[in-house]
Each structure stands twice: as structure tokens, then as C-alpha cells.
Amino acid sequence: MYGPQQPTVQFLPPVVVSQYVNQWVTTSIPNYGEVTAYITDYNRRTGMVSMFMYRAPRYQPQFIQVHHSDLVGIAPYYGPIPPRPGRPPRPRPPRPPYTPWYPGQQPGGFIPWIIGQTGLFGQQRYY
DSSP, X not given: OXXXXXXXXXXXXXXXXXXXXXXXXXXXXXXXXXXXXXXXXXXXXXXXXXXXXXXXXXXXXXXXXXXXXXXXXXXXXXXXXXXXXXXXXXXXXXXOOOOOOOTTOOTTOHHHHHHHHHTTTSOOOOO
């Protein structure tokens, strides 16, 4: 009757989870363990919590969505902040296509070369 007591897990009420949107927290999630997370959204209708999760030792951001009942405990996180999740870096724009040079061409394209060849703007000088 008075044997060893098992820890009891209490579900977090939705109102508690919604207070931590756009904040850093520590929590425990089944199959992930103790994590540091940045909560980005909470859907009251479905109960789903969207977050960027950071786990030791790498602390690489991982975006996950879990039901609020999967969060075991939640508290503000005051430690060193991992990189704030944001947009991934934008890819570089492609280089313009290669333009072949014509004989005697200076950088500038075909039109400056043809003008230089035809002498439209005065006599062409030969050195």
C-alpha cells in the first residue's frame, strides 16, 4: 500500500504553452529527452507546438512539431543562446552566361568592338 512512489507526469495546460511562444525554453520530450527549444507557434485548435529544438552536444537546430501533451515540464531558458532560428541563407544568383570575345575586343561586348572596327566615332588609331 505504501510502496515506492512513481513520479507522476502532469500535462501542460494549453494556456501555459501559449505563454512561451517566441521564447527560449527548456523542456523534456519523449524520444528526445531534455532539450532547449525556441517555440515559434502554438495552434490552439490542434494543440500542436512548433519549435526549433537544440540538443546537446551539437546544438544544431531541428524543426519539430509535437502535441502540447508531449511536453513534460517547461521553463524559461536563460543560458547561452544558440543561434536564433531564421531563414536559411539565400543561394547566390547564377553567373551571367559567358559572352565570347571578338578579336581586339576590350571588355564591353560586341557593340563597342564593332564601333571600334568601323570607325563610327572618328578614325581608328593603329599603333
